Amino acid sequence: MQHSYIAVDGPIGAGKTTLVKMLAKDLSAEAIFEPAEKNPFLTDFYKDRRQNAFKTQIFFLLNRYQQQQSLKSVKSPVICDYTFAKDKVFAKINLSKDEQTLYEKIYSLLHADLPKPELVIYMQAAPDILLERIKKRGVPYEKSLTVQYLEELTEAYNDYFFNYTECPLLVINASDIDYVKNKTDWENLKKTIVSHNKGIAHYHYVSKS
Secondary structure (H helix, E strand, O other): OOOOEEEEEOOOOOOHHHHHHHHHHHHOOEEEOOOHHHOOOHHHHHHOHHHHHHHHHHHHHHHHHHHHHHHHHOOOOEEEOOOOHHHHHHHHHHOOHHHHHHHHHHHHHHHOOOOOOOEEEEEEOOHHHHHHHHHHHOOHHHOOOOHHHHHHHHHHHHHHHHOOOOOOEEEEEOOOOOOOOOHHHHHHHHHHHHHOOOOEEEEEOOOOO
16 A cells, blocks of 8 residues: 555545545455544534533544544554544534634644644535435434535635645545445546545546446
């Protein structure tokens, strides 16, 4: 495996978990998943975003920081289903102006101390496709998600990655991806991921299944 640390990011329902599992298996890497269900404020957040956003966001920030710190001791290649910057993307759309000012100070202190990915994969998908996938997986606390919220989230992700320069970035159009069922398509995608090592590239996938 060319990269010792790959991070996969994108909005809810983009297919991050599936991609990480398949890559980790084929590349003999350790898959790292964010334990989102452990956030005790998440259910309340989905019921009332404004009222519960700050405590939800801070819990995620510290939880992600702890997990990212632990990567320093991992000897094998790692593929993670989020970037630490994910927290900042969500904070942008969920926090008030005053809350975001405080959040940014905390984020800056923590971010400087973390290992950096050697490759980031950003998975894009249309908001209506995201909502369809979210409904299909049937997670109870995600039932209140709307297309409007997913549009805000997608825009925030696009804004963040538009000028991304921290490491090589591969942007994947995931709206029509079905690489799970098509071995040739999976091999083509995997080859693109493994070989990308400079700048920003876009992978526009056309399913053959």
